[in-house]
Amino acid sequence: MHVAIRYFTKSKKGNTKKLAKTVSEALGLPAESVETDLTEKADRLILINAMYAADIDPEVKAFLERNREKIGEVFNMNTSATGRSTLPAVKKAAEKLGVAVSDRAFHCRASWIFMNQGLPGEAELTAAAEFAKSVLN
Numbered sequence: 001m002h003v004a005i006r007y008f009t010k011s012k013k014g015n016t017k018k019l020a021k022t023v024s025e026a027l028g029l030p031a032e033s034v035e036t037d038l039t040e041k042a043d044r045l046i047l048i049n050a051m052y053a054a055d056i057d058p059e060v061k062a063f064l065e066r067n068r069e070k071i072g073e074v075f076n077m078n079t080s081a082t083g084r085s086t087l088p089a090v091k092k093a094a095e096k097l098g099v100a101v102s103d104r105a106f107h108c109r110a111s112w113i114f115m116n117q118g119l120p121g122e123a124e125l126t127a128a129a130e131f132a133k134s135v136l137n
């Protein structure tokens, strides 16, 4: 089974990048930006993103569209200030393209402006690593 990791971040804060680095280390697989298209079919794609204006960024949607033929199933992971999941937004974008999205997903609270300073912290990153490992099963 081939597993790939892609992430998208648009802030300099790097919360998503932190999550991506944790997942990459936990699985021993590279985490690339969504600017990098898949080169082979990913049976499972771990898509790491953040909530912006109650949605996912258009670049995440564009990645799904460009790579739709190469994605078996998406496993969503995200941070947000509210702690809300981007799973509904990812599902909406992916399912239009005929791309399957798992209901198994990870999300955690993260810093934004003056909110949630220090998050994601150790507890959130440990939980993220555990979730990523569970995607292999």
Ligand SMILES: Cc1cc2nc3c(=O)[nH]c(=O)nc-3n(C[C@H](O)[C@H](O)[C@H](O)COP(=O)(O)O)c2cc1C
Residues within 6 Å of the ligand: 008, 009, 010, 011, 012, 013, 014, 015, 016, 017, 050, 051, 052, 053, 054, 055, 079, 080, 081, 082, 083, 084, 110, 111, 112, 113
């Ligand atoms: C432009 C912008 C819009 C955001 N909108 C939301 C939002 O609607 N809901 C929410 O929970 N968090 C929102 N956030 C907070 C981000 O989801 C949170 O800070 C996330 O961890 C950012 O990840 P990043 O550092 O990788 O960009 C927003 C952040 C930015 C920069």
